[in-house]
Amino acid sequence: MTTNAPSAPSWGPPYLLYLGDAHDDLAIKTARGLAVWRPQWCLGQFRGPACKSSLDLPDLSFAAAREAGANTMVVGIANAGGVMAPQTVRDVVAAIEAGLNIASGLHQRLDAHPAIAEAAARTGRVLFDARRFPHDIPVGKGLRRSGRRLLTVGTDCSVGKMYTTLALEHELRKRGISADFRATGQTGILIAGSGVPIDALIADFISGGAEWVSPARHDGGWDLIEGQGSLFHPSYAGVSLGLLHGSQPDALVLCHEPQRPHMRGLPHYAVPDLKTCLETNLQSARLTQPDVIPVGIALNTSKLTVKAAADACKAAEDALGLPCQDPVTMGVGRIVDKLFSCFAS
Amino acid sequence: MTTNAPSAPSWGPPYLLYLGDAHDDLAIKTARGLAVWRPQWCLGQFRGPACKSSLDLPDLSFAAAREAGANTMVVGIANAGGVMAPQTVRDVVAAIEAGLNIASGLHQRLDAHPAIAEAAARTGRVLFDARRFPHDIPVGKGLRRSGRRLLTVGTDCSVGKMYTTLALEHELRKRGISADFRATGQTGILIAGSGVPIDALIADFISGGAEWVSPARHDGGWDLIEGQGSLFHPSYAGVSLGLLHGSQPDALVLCHEPQRPHMRGLPHYAVPDLKTCLETNLQSARLTQPDVIPVGIALNTSKLTVKAAADACKAAEDALGLPCQDPVTMGVGRIVDKLFSCFAS
Numbered sequence: 001m002t003t004n005a006p007s008a009p010s011w012g013p014p015y016l017l018y019l020g021d022a023h024d025d026l027a028i029k030t031a032r033g034l035a036v037w038r039p040q041w042c043l044g045q046f047r048g049p050a051c052k053s054s055l056d057l058p059d060l061s062f063a064a065a066r067e068a069g070a071n072t073m074v075v076g077i078a079n080a081g082g083v084m085a086p087q088t089v090r091d092v093v094a095a096i097e098a099g100l101n102i103a104s105g106l107h108q109r110l111d112a113h114p115a116i117a118e119a120a121a122r123t124g125r126v127l128f129d130a131r132r133f134p135h136d137i138p139v140g141k142g143l144r145r146s147g148r149r150l151l152t153v154g155t156d157c158s159v160g161k162m163y164t165t166l167a168l169e170h171e172l173r174k175r176g177i178s179a180d181f182r183a184t185g186q187t188g189i190l191i192a193g194s195g196v197p198i199d200a201l202i203a204d205f206i207s208g209g210a211e212w213v214s215p216a217r218h219d220g221g222w223d224l225i226e227g228q229g230s231l232f233h234p235s236y237a238g239v240s241l242g243l244l245h246g247s248q249p250d251a252l253v254l255c256h257e258p259q260r261p262h263m264r265g266l267p268h269y270a271v272p273d274l275k276t277c278l279e280t281n282l283q284s285a286r287l288t289q290p291d292v293i294p295v296g297i298a299l300n301t302s303k304l305t306v307k308a309a310a311d312a313c314k315a316a317e318d319a320l321g322l323p324c325q326d327p328v329t330m331g332v333g334r335i336v337d338k339l340f341s342c343f344a345s
Numbered sequence: 346m347t348t349n350a351p352s353a354p355s356w357g358p359p360y361l362l363y364l365g366d367a368h369d370d371l372a373i374k375t376a377r378g379l380a381v382w383r384p385q386w387c388l389g390q391f392r393g394p395a396c397k398s399s400l401d402l403p404d405l406s407f408a409a410a411r412e413a414g415a416n417t418m419v420v421g422i423a424n425a426g427g428v429m430a431p432q433t434v435r436d437v438v439a440a441i442e443a444g445l446n447i448a449s450g451l452h453q454r455l456d457a458h459p460a461i462a463e464a465a466a467r468t469g470r471v472l473f474d475a476r477r478f479p480h481d482i483p484v485g486k487g488l489r490r491s492g493r494r495l496l497t498v499g500t501d502c503s504v505g506k507m508y509t510t511l512a513l514e515h516e517l518r519k520r521g522i523s524a525d526f527r528a529t530g531q532t533g534i535l536i537a538g539s540g541v542p543i544d545a546l547i548a549d550f551i552s553g554g555a556e557w558v559s560p561a562r563h564d565g566g567w568d569l570i571e572g573q574g575s576l577f578h579p580s581y582a583g584v585s586l587g588l589l590h591g592s593q594p595d596a597l598v599l600c601h602e603p604q605r606p607h608m609r610g611l612p613h614y615a616v617p618d619l620k621t622c623l624e625t626n627l628q629s630a631r632l633t634q635p636d637v638i639p640v641g642i643a644l645n646t647s648k649l650t651v652k653a654a655a656d657a658c659k660a661a662e663d664a665l666g667l668p669c670q671d672p673v674t675m676g677v678g679r680i681v682d683k684l685f686s687c688f689a690s
Contacts, residue, residue, distance in 0.1 A: 199547075202544075204545070234552060236485075238584060239548045239587075
C-alpha cells in the first residue's frame with residue numbers, strides 16, 4: 001500500500017460553472033447558488049456565444065479550467081422541459097475530453113446522452129446526477145436521534161427555503177457554532193456536495209430519506225435541513241410531510257413570499273395564511289418531535305419596495321410573535337438570536 | 346382486418362392461484378383476497394408438496410389449468426425478504442411453458458429471474474408485476490373532477506382498509522349502485538385487474554397517482570379508493586397524505602384495529618385515538634375537497650370475542666357519532682345506509 005496511490009476519480013470542487021447560452025438569470029439559478037454560497041469552490045464560468053448572463057467569475061475554456069485546477073464542471077441550465085440542448089451535449093463532451101468530471105442538476109440523466117456516456121466511459125471521468133438517489137436508503141424508523149435540527153417549511157414551493165437554510169448555516173458558522181446545511185433538492189445537493197433528492201425518492205422512503213440525510217450528531221451543533229414544497233400544495237404535500245416527520249425538527253423557520261397570487265402552478269389554490277400554515281406544520285411535526293418550536297419567519301420580499309418589505313415583516317412579527325426577516329436583504333441574525341435564546345444550553 | 350385476429354396476449358383472469366409451499370395462511374394473503382373477492386375469476390389453485398394452506402379451490406396442474414381456460418397464474422407468496430424461492434422460480438417457468446401468463450404481487454420483479462424472463466420471451470407469455478407503476482402518471486393538479494369518491498383511511502397500516510373498500514363495493518353493487526374499487530396496493534391491483542401501487546411511485550407523483558387511478562366519472566356512481574398507511578405512521582404518512590389529497594374524497598371511512606399495542610413495526614409509537622385520527626384526516630382532506638365528510642368506522646375485531654367486538658363498535662359509535670361495523674363479521678350495510686343518507690341526490 002502506498003499513500004501516493006491515486007484515489008478514485010470523483011465529482012466535487014473545485015468547479016467550473018457552465019452557463020452555456022443562458023437567456024436570463026433564472027436559467028443559471030443553480031450556478032448562481034454555487035457562486036453565492038460556495039465561492040471558494042468556483043474557479044470560473046464557461047459562457048457560450050449567445051449567453052446573456054454572467055456570474056462575474058473568470059471566463060475559462062475547459063482546458064484552462066482544468067489547468068487552473070477545476071475538477072468538475074457543473075451543468076445547471078436546461079431548455080424548457082428539462083432537456084439538454086444539443087450544443088450543451090457537445091460542450092459537456094468537450095469538457096470531459098479536457099479532463100473534467102461532470103455534475104448535473106437536470107431531470108434528464110447525463111448518461112441518457114450516448115455521446116456523454118461514451119466520452120465518460122472512454123476517459124474514466126465521473127458523471128454525477130444530483131437527482132439520482134442512493135438506493136440504500138431505508139424506510140423511516142421515527143426513532144429519536146442525537147443532535148439538534150432545524151427545518152425550513154413554506155407556505156408554497158419556491159419561496160426561499162434553500163436560501164434561508166444556507167443563510168442560517170452561514171450565520172451560525174459566523175458565530176462559531178458547528179452547523180451543516182442538509183440538502184434535499186438538486187441545487188442544494190450541488191452546493192452541499194451531498195444530500196438526498198427527496199422528491200425523487202420512492203414514496204415509501206420519504207421520511208427515511210430525511211433520516212438518512214440528517215443522521216445523529218454529537219458535537220452540539222445544528223443540522224439545518226432544506227425544506228421542500230408545502231403541506232398546503234396539493235401536488236407535493238406528501239413530500240413535505242414525510243420530510244417533516246423524518247427531520248424530527250427541534251425548530252422550524254417558516255418561509256413565505258408575500259403577495260403571491262396563488263399556489264405555484266395552481267391558480268385555483270390560494271396561499272395559506274402564515275398562522276394556519278405554521279400551526280399545521282407544528283401539529284404534524286409533533287408526531288415525531290413533540291417539543292418542536294418555531295423560531296422565525298423568512299420573507300422573500302424581492303418584489304416589494306423597501307418600505308413595503310419592512311411593513312410585511314412587521315405584520316408577520318405581530319401576527320406570529322416571531323422575528324421576521326428577508327434573508328437576502330436583512331440577513332437572519334434576529335432569527336438566530338431567537339434560536340439561541342430558545343436552545344441556550 | 347378480421348375479427349378473428351388474436352388479440353395481444355395480456356395478463357388477466359381467469360386465474361390459477363399459486364400457493365406453492367406456503368407455510369401458513371398469512372403467506373397466501375394475496376391469493377385469498379382474489380378467491381374471496383373475485384371467486385368468478387379463480388378456476389383453481391396450485392399447491393406444492395409441502396403446502397400447509399388451501400383455498401378450497403380445485404387443485405390443478407399448470408396444464409390442467411390451461412385446459413380449463415386459465416389465462417394467468419397469480420403468484421402472491423414470498424419468502425422472508427420478498428425473495429422468490431428457487432422452487433417457485435421453477436414452477437413459474439413450468440407454468441409459462443404450459444401457456445400461462447404470470448402476475449405477481451412480490452417486491453422482486455418477475456424478470457429479475459433470468460429463467461423466468463427467458464421462458465416468457467421464448468413463449469410470448471406476459472409477465473405482470475403489480476408493484477411496477479405506469480410511467481405516464483402526471484403530477485397532481487388538484488383540479489376538481491366529476492363523480493363521487495370514498496376513501497378508506499386508517500389509524501395504522503394493515504387495519505383492514507382494502508377489505509373494507511372491497512366490502513363497500515360489494516354492498517353498493519348489491520344495492521344496484523354503480524361502484525368501482527380503485528386499487529392502490531399490489532394485492533388490490535391483482536383483485537381489481539388494474540390500479541396504481543401508490544407507495545412505489547416517485548414521491549412527487551403520489552397525489553397524481555391518486556388522481557390517475559380515480560379519474561372523472563359521469564354515471565352517478567362511486568369510486569371506492571383503497572387507502573394506504575396512516576397520517577400517524579412516521580414511516581409512511583407522506584404516502585397517506587398524497588393519496589388523501591389526490592383522491593379528493595367526498596366521504597371517508599375510518600379503519601381501525603382495537604387493542605393494537607403500537608403502530609405497526611414501531612413499538613415507540615402509540616396508535617392515535619379515533620377522534621384525533623379522523624379530525625386530522627378531515628382537516629387534511631379539506632385542502633382539495635372542502636366538503637368531505639365521514640360516513641363510518643370499520644373495525645377489525647378479529648382478535649376480540651363477539652361480545653368485546655360489539656362493545657368496541659358501540660364505544661366507537663358513541664365517541665364519533667358514526668355507524669361502526671366489522672366488515673368481516675357484520676358487513677358494511679349501516680355504513681352504506683349512512684353514505685346514502687348523506688348523498689341522497
